[in-house]
Amino acid sequence: MKYIKLFVVSALIAVSACTDVLDVDPRQSLTPQTAFSDVSGYTSLTFSMYARLRDFGFYGQTMVLAPEALADNLLVIANTGRYVGEEVNQDRSHINLWNLNNWSAINDANLVIAGVDGVPGDQNTKNRLKGEAFFVRALVHFDQARVFGYEPGREVNGFNLSAILRTTPTAVFSDADLRPRSTNVQVYEQIEADLLEAINLLPVANRGSANVYRANRAAAQALLARVYLYWGRNDRAIALATDAMSTAGIGNDGSGLLEAEGYMTGFNTFPNPESLFEIEIRQVDWSTVDGVNNSVASLANNDLAQAQFVVSASQELINSHEPGDARLSAWRATTRSGFNGTVHASLKWRGAKGNFLENLPVLRASELLLIRAEARQKTGDTAGAYNDINALRSKRNLGPLTPGLTGNDLFEAILHERRVELAFEGHRFFDLKRNGLDIRKHRGLPTVPYTDYRVLSFLPNAQILLNENLVQNPGY
Template identity: 55%
Template structure:
């Protein structure tokens, strides 16, 4: 009886999640792909639903941008609203929760599209495009789940290889609902690579800074695959794929295609950002009346609109990292806040460029390709190539070139460049973790050793209770 109840609960949850925004042509509980989708074009509405998962405040709309910064050493809290207090202290079970954030629902929706779209008539070019975007989004979802809940391949602690539950076919009803154990990190990364390879072959290039980057595109899939290879330690492949993406996007080895230092701040208040390869478009119709003031990146990191939360500021450790003349240092504006001691700093990246806390969020930017390739080249012994890539980016950020670096000194230079370039874009925790490094902290908070159980997020206990096959990460049992 217990297992029957679990099956009914699982099936109901998955069915409702999968049908969340389909056409109201029949009672919701009776919707099937056959009744909801009659031609290729009709699947586009499902794809838009999947994109909406990405902009959720529990995903890239907020959590995946902020949590990896404050869980490491880039941010500190200046007003206690209950948000990110545990994450700042790396308290037990205070981590990133993607398991219940709708990511698995997005995966199921992508699985529905990929499985069912070939069964209907329609334009073949559109079919290929929609499938390519679904592959891209499924890869993004699984990549984020994998790096939150598991170790990267080759970086396991005490042989722990468990990642997340892997599903590539849709759950449409009771007959296809089942419980599964977690796949290995290698299995999940293999699926991510496969999906991105399929996306690359199906999608067309889009120019940076155009509306085409609001959806999955060839350059975005190549850039994400380069990032995935870097996480996996496949450094030669990462360098090659970064080079391929740069060619697709028209970026040159000298940095042509990146914004100049004089235009860096303006780029973050332009939509789309001129360096965006993949950007989440957020419109006023996507928010309720209180979403912006309560949850937006603008509200939490700046004080430009009445009612802003403004609870986060740059750590002194981050501010000390910038070189003299670095335009990225100017993205932190000194100010004061009631209840906070002394000078604090608001971010000028997220200023609500569309008005009333509203802005788009760049998820993959062109500068990352130079830093992926620089790191990959350093790790494969191509020091001169790594330095060249570092300097190509630095020349566009108002700082002097570096020279003569080798070994760990060069790797640390790349890590520093990533830290300053992507502050408040959700990279810092993961950059330290994927390299097997101790998580450095701001202020008096203790560092988190790489072997500490808090490196991995816990699976919610309700999920463990529901599914006997799930085993939690070490330290959470």
């Protein structure tokens, strides 16, 4: 597979570019042995691993906007080719995570996990690097699993193939192999094991500090809570969400979250005070055209004249907010040349660091209350679910949820809270899919049945031809 063969080359190039501590040999003579001879080399490799996440084909854009376009939150307002196919669920218009940076992040993590204990350096530093690597490996495998496969227990016609699991490094070309996809249960079990390792190894990070730019204990607990919710292991989702809240200093009453008047300020503060894990993007990380061409700010906001402004919140999303909801301040009514009618620019993503530059929160503390509320509803703890939702609503300038809701009515109320709280953060499509629901659409577009093949993404045909062990998703 061509991506496998590029693993070691990309890893070594990235490491050699990260820091001058490796400037001891000519570039062409760098090998795994010389690049990773001490803990500083593995520290540089870990920073390279994080850099993969901000790629525009990953969290830099795709994982933020595509899940909104595939469902009912995002309206395309300019036909530039961006998200046009995703909005109408066109064949092969989906989330394609089969890219070099995605695979390379896993390989970077594998190199750290396999090698860092064998080099000189402080053991606490090595433990932290390993914990970060376990966290990122789990995150990337999880994203691949939810894009390319069904969640355990939600299979259609028994199809249970998921991501390709890679837990050993490709350090030299001879290590490369062509392997089949693992089942969804196998992938989830590996993600669980990785995150349990990460929790034990990672330090606590204070919310609002630069430490949330790296994996930390609360982030690993929160990600595992999210994984358990997708997996249907609701008791464990409750436990891990509770653990993450305790670690991060979030109270059962919502204390620790931003007050309503500070909700939007948080998205223009770096890091966001509610972030448990946030991808930092600095000007040095971009070329001169990255901001205007590819940033979420340029695509979703028109603050700057050069902005592309090609996507808006759907009118259905705007209408779903209750009067007084602080989250409605995340949208500004405006117009767009060439589009008839009012559109809504995202004020979550406005490039507040300048020149379309901003950070991207991946895990926010408010999600913990939402995870726990949903898991409690599914285990029959109606009172607990109410308490969690009302704690969040109290921080968003809203009163308690309508009393007396039970069963599916309560579940839909929780799903609504997730929709408005996490809008344009990459959750909407997955929230419908993981619950086995038909994919809801807006502006009269037809609903996509859960059993439709377009619910799963496709594997690139070139990879199917290269690797006879790969099985394409049904319908493609």
